[in-house]
Amino acid sequence: MDKSQIESYNRKGFLVVEKMFTLEEVIKCKNEISYFYDNKNLPNVICEDKKIRSIFAPHMHSKIYSDLYKDPRLLNISLKLVKENLYLYQYKLNLKEPFLGKWWEWHQDYPYWYLDDGVSNPDMISAMIYLDDTKSFQGPLMVIPGSHTAGIAKFKVKDIVDENNLLNSLGSNLKFTVDNGIVKEYADQNGIEVLEFKAGSVIFFHPNLFHASIGNLSPYDRDTIIITYNSIKNLPISEKKRPDYICSTDYSILTESNELYSL
Helix, strand or coil: HHHHHHHHHHHHCCEEEEECCCCHHHHHHHHCCHHHHHHCCCEEEEECCCCEEEEEEEHHHHHHHHHHCCCCHHHHHHHHHCCCEEEEEEEEEEEEEECCCCCCEEEEEEHHHHHHCCCCCCCCCEEECCCCCCCCCCCCCCCCHHHHHHHCEEEECCCCCCCCCCHHHCCCCCCEEEEEHHHHHHHHCCCCCCCCCCCCCEEEECCCCCCEEEEEECCCCCCCCEEEEECCCCCCCCCCCCCCCCCCCCCCCCCCCCCCHHC
């Protein structure tokens, strides 16, 4: 990764690396998902209307997923963008089944980590790995470039914002979503990018980036892996502890680097 890519990430709030993972690697990850379809009763498998929406902490059940979040290709880029030594904060699969996969409203990730977990700063990064070739009709990630500079944006008014219900941060009716007027303001200024890419591509994005996706009405899967790394200097301090499969308490540093600030 060169200086121009780092500058692009800082300006836009995301960076795309196409085909980082081979088709063989992607297929291995896809095949592992079948275990969770057979074990929907696990607490870390989040379902809506009896369909799997998200699978948290898949590395607790699979060596393939356990090896994946430690992959140097992910860690090297994440370290250069965050400029801090990192640990695994959150790990999940988001599944959109053909014809049934639901939407994700416009939101930022950091409000959940700040308000629910007590993470003081957005010194974090998420890496989304595409497990399918993804076109617009499958509900790919949509982002508003530059929106990460807003800090925590004004929330859309919802009755559920103050409810302490775990599903309100995981289901299709999210509690912390960006106010429609703010979304329009940033979209008018910077546009909206629909991230259509091949399987194996990775999107690295800032925790304050406005992002969303529509439902999957196509006859094809749209599965992704999202791995979030946090600075080891930025540990959660909240007493309102969410389950370990959502907010990890394993603070093992994944990669030590003495060159972070020379980039």
